[in-house]
Every structure is written in structure tokens, then in C-alpha cells.
């Protein structure tokens with residue numbers, strides 16, 4: 001039997017996780033609290049079920065967003081990372097190293113779904129480099145985002 005292992009972390013790389021075991025499900029939540037917590041139109045979350053989560057670098061800080069739920073985020077860069085409730089824990093889908101493996105299968109909190117959600121796929125489409133004339137800094141941009149795999153040391157050249 002193949003053991004399923006998922007890795008991921010925040011944008012800056014100070015907070016990294018490893019999840020071992022099958023995850024329970026992938027969803028998006030449109031509720032207003034999830035919108036606010038992610039600064040986004042909805043929250044993409046993977047319910048990890050009985051899988052084991054280990055923080056392999058750093059640990060999230062938490063905001064107790066209600067009497068029943070706390071939300072974890074990277075204390076260094078603020079990337080939203082978790083939704084933690086009495087009935088389980090979910091991890092932000094976009095924080096996984098390979099979010100393409102985790103297609104959502106259900107939408108929650110649809111009372112909060114923003115009215116333009118259903119027409120997003122009709123918007124004009126542009127690649128990042130299509131805007132090079134309007135944003136010439138893109139030509140020599142240097143990313144400080146942690147790569148989509150575990151690293152021995154981070155930032156590169158650092159000591160821990």
C-alpha cells in the first residue's frame with residue numbers, strides 16, 4: 001500500500017508541514033468568515049481527517065475567530081494555513097506543494113457566495129508576462145517565495 005504524504009507551507013518558508021495518510025476531502029467555503037480569514041473570495045481547504053499533520057519548520061500562530069474555531073497563519077508572512085475546530089482540522093489547499101492533486105468536491109457557506117463568482121471564467125485572460133510593458137520590473141523580478149518542495153535550509157544560504 002502506498003503511504004500518502006503531502007507537504008506544503010507558507011509563502012516565506014518559515015512554516016512548513018507534512019501530512020501523512022489519506023486526507024478526507026477538499027472543499028471551498030464561501031462564508032464571510034472564510035472570505036475575511038483568507039482575504040479572498042472563498043477559502044480553499046483540505047479536511048485532513050485522521051491523517052497525521054507535523055509542523056516540520058516553525059508553527060502557525062492562531063486567531064480564535066469564534067468560540068468554536070481558530071485559524072492558523074504563518075507568524076512571519078501571514079499566509080493563512082489552517083482551520084481548526086472541535087471536529088477536525090483543515091489546511092489551506094493553496095499552501096500545499098501540489099494543490100493540483102486536491103480538486104475541491106463540494107462548496108460550503110454558499111449563503112456568502114459573492115454574486116460575480118459564476119462569471120469569473122468569462123473574464124479576459126492574461127499571462128503575467130503579457131503585462132511586461134506596463135510593469136517592466138517583471139523582467140528582472142527575483143522571487144523570495146519558498147519553492148514547492150521541502151528544503152534543508154531556508155532562506156538559501158542560511159543556517160537553519
Ligand SMILES: [Zn+2]
Pocket residue numbers: 010011012013014015074075076077078079
Ligand atoms: Zn511564512
Ligand SMILES: [Zn+2]
Pocket residue numbers: 029030031032033034035043109
Ligand atoms: Zn467558511
